[in-house]
Amino acid sequence: MTTTGSVTDPPAPQSSTADQSLYDTATAQFERAAEIIGLPVEYRTILGSPKNEIIVNFPVRLDDGRYELFRGYRIQHNNLLGPYKGGMRFSLGVDLDEVKALATWMTWKTSLVNVPFGGAKGGITFDPSLYSADERMRIVRRFTHALGNNIGPEHDIPAPDLGSTANDMVWMMDTFANSVDGSERQNVKRVVTGKTVECGGSLGRDKATGQGVAFALAHHLELEGRVVDGSTVAIQGFGNVGEHTARVLHAMGAEVRAVADHTGAIAVDQGAIDPEQLWQWTSQNGGVDGFPSADSVTVDEFFAADVDVLIPAAIEKQVTAERVPLIKARIIVEAANGPTTPDAERMLEAAGVVILPDVFANSGGVAVSYFEWVQNKMSQQWALTEVDYRLRQLIWDAGDRIEASRKSYECTRRDAAYAVALDRLRQVYDQRGIFP
Ligand code: NAD
Numbered sequence: 001m002t003t004t005g006s007v008t009d010p011p012a013p014q015s016s017t018a019d020q021s022l023y024d025t026a027t028a029q030f031e032r033a034a035e036i037i038g039l040p041v042e043y044r045t046i047l048g049s050p051k052n053e054i055i056v057n058f059p060v061r062l063d064d065g066r067y068e069l070f071r072g073y074r075i076q077h078n079n080l081l082g083p084y085k086g087g088m089r090f091s092l093g094v095d096l097d098e099v100k101a102l103a104t105w106m107t108w109k110t111s112l113v114n115v116p117f118g119g120a121k122g123g124i125t126f127d128p129s130l131y132s133a134d135e136r137m138r139i140v141r142r143f144t145h146a147l148g149n150n151i152g153p154e155h156d157i158p159a160p161d162l163g164s165t166a167n168d169m170v171w172m173m174d175t176f177a178n179s180v181d182g183s184e185r186q187n188v189k190r191v192v193t194g195k196t197v198e199c200g201g202s203l204g205r206d207k208a209t210g211q212g213v214a215f216a217l218a219h220h221l222e223l224e225g226r227v228v229d230g231s232t233v234a235i236q237g238f239g240n241v242g243e244h245t246a247r248v249l250h251a252m253g254a255e256v257r258a259v260a261d262h263t264g265a266i267a268v269d270q271g272a273i274d275p276e277q278l279w280q281w282t283s284q285n286g287g288v289d290g291f292p293s294a295d296s297v298t299v300d301e302f303f304a305a306d307v308d309v310l311i312p313a314a315i316e317k318q319v320t321a322e323r324v325p326l327i328k329a330r331i332i333v334e335a336a337n338g339p340t341t342p343d344a345e346r347m348l349e350a351a352g353v354v355i356l357p358d359v360f361a362n363s364g365g366v367a368v369s370y371f372e373w374v375q376n377k378m379s380q381q382w383a384l385t386e387v388d389y390r391l392r393q394l395i396w397d398a399g400d401r402i403e404a405s406r407k408s409y410e411c412t413r414r415d416a417a418y419a420v421a422l423d424r425l426r427q428v429y430d431q432r433g434i435f436p
Contacts, residue, residue, distance in 0.1 A: 022101035033418030056146035075103035079118035087161025089123030111421035190376035193369035202372035204387035210244025212364015219399035229253030237314030246275035263287025265302035266294035312339035334358035357414035
């Protein structure tokens with residue numbers, strides 16, 4: 001990593017690719033659903049803004065002895081239902097607007113799937129691929145230290161997200177544990193979820209979001225009297241979520257026909273891309289580009305793939321109004337957060353394309369994070385079959401609630417999912433009241 005001064009400024013946040021800011025999109029979605037269910041104005045005011053917005057600037061020593069200043073965020077949107085919960089994103093795109101939107105979506109997600117957590121999100125504005133392993137460790141540890149008691153096992157519980165890994169979570173956990181009294185050290189492992197299994201992670205957490213995406217799709221197909229077996233899919237993103245989604249769907253009999261990531265896009269006309277082979281390739285080559293058992297295609301050709309299901313599992317604002325005319329898939333499963341722009345969503349809904357919204361489709365991650373938190377609290381380790389069984393149950397129940405809500409309010413699946421989430425929050429506010 002090269003820098004110019006002895007202490008450099010944090011990188012300037014990258015601007016959004018589409019016109020509307022992500023947080024404006026999140027706010028508009030919230031207000032629409034609040035209107036649908038007639039949410040009282042006082043609850044709209046509270047839920048309309050995050051409770052806490054924490055920004056930390058912290059210096060880190062690089063391998064060559066110089067120091068760089070990094071900027072990190074933790075946005076705590078709401079903790080009515082339980083401790084703040086949400087991922088930590090490591091990317092140059094991390095800025096206040098993005099993290100506020102992502103934190104807001106976490107509140108709806110945890111409420112929708114009925115896990116006793118609130119909503120939060122955080123991250124560091126940096127590109128982890130540009131730093132050595134040692135530098136990365138120091139960045140993660142110093143960020144955790146800078147956050148101090150703003151996180152905690154019963155207060156705010158981070159997890160991996162875009163750009164961060166299970167090992168980063170282990171460093172966060174270890175740093176936090178070393179900052180508490182020795183007698184408390186074993187009791188704080190659950191300050192972070194998504195850890196490696198060896199360090200207290202849950203079996204099945206690595207694949208949880210992808211597994212949940214597959215369950216969400218299976219739930220929807222069952223409503224249509226169909227099954228995953230034999231369906232064709234295109235997946236954008238082959239990181240934690242995309243790779244595991246591909247693996248689980250492949251194991252269920254689906255054919256992965258196209259995959260795209262930041263390096264390029266690949267597709268096959270017939271048969272299927274083997275996720276294990278593709279993973280071997282991406283591990284060695286840094287991305288899907290050049291995978292020898294498929295054709296290289298353009299991004300537009302990827303979106304135009306002749307498949308049943310399109311699964312954006314990379315970054316936000318990828319399914320745009322310009323790309324909608326290309327899309328042949330009749331089902332879009334939002335594995336990423338915020339992948340569909342509002343304009344595109346209106347066009348797709350008008351065309352009868354089913355959109356399984358992110359707060360539902362990618363909730364497997366936070367669901368199994370909850371299982372990890374419970375296992376840590378009880379000093380237990382559950383079998384993978386138990387984790388998968390419980391996850392399927394949570395996703396199925398959430399899918400059933402969305403379907404009932406969609407019929408009752410005659411609205412889109414996204415509005416229906418928000419309505420379920422907001423209704424649960426309303427009931428709790430009604431019963432607890434607003435202090436003082
Ligand atoms: P990751 O960093 O492991 O992988 C990201 C993938 O997106 C990579 O394959 C990368 O090449 C690709 N990508 C990045 N920029 C791209 C671009 N411009 N065009 C095409 N592809 C691009 O991240 P992840 O953990 O898999 O997260 C992916 C999405 O899923 C994010 O929106 C994240 O918020 C969401 N999500 C993640 C989890 C989780 O448990 N990790 C849980 C819920 C939601």
